[in-house]
Structures are given as structure tokens and as C-alpha cells.
Amino acid sequence: MPKIPRFTSKQLIKLLQDNNFHIDHITGSHYVFYDSKTKKRAVVPYHSRNLPIGTIRSILSSTGIEINKN
DSSP, rough: OOOOOBBHHHHHHHHHHHTTTEEEETTTTEEEEEEEEEEEEEEOOOSSSSHHHHHHHHHHHHHHOOOOOO
């Protein structure tokens, strides 16, 4: 399994938006994204520090986005 890079919330949100995910709604400090084509949903906690690797891995696997770090 390739090593997953560290992301801040802003970087992960940008990645989701680049992959056709749009903000569905915001609840507290969590942004909920939705892709109407694939019917997939992703919840991103919005904090100022890097997100934990497990959280990033979970969000990426639930959305089907693959990161190829070359």
C-alpha cells in the first residue's frame, strides 16, 4: 500500500472539489461533501492542523479517490 501524504483540511477539501464533490452542508466544524454522479458522501473535519492518517485514509477510501505519490 502506498504511503498516504499528510493533508490539512483545506488541502483535502480542495482535492474533493477537484474530484466533483460539492459541499452538501456544514455541521459545526465538519464539512459534508456529496458527489451526485457516484452518490458518495464524505465528511471532512475542519481544523487548523494536519488530519490524522487514519482519517485521511478513511475519507479517501469512502470516496474512491486514489493518491499516486510519485
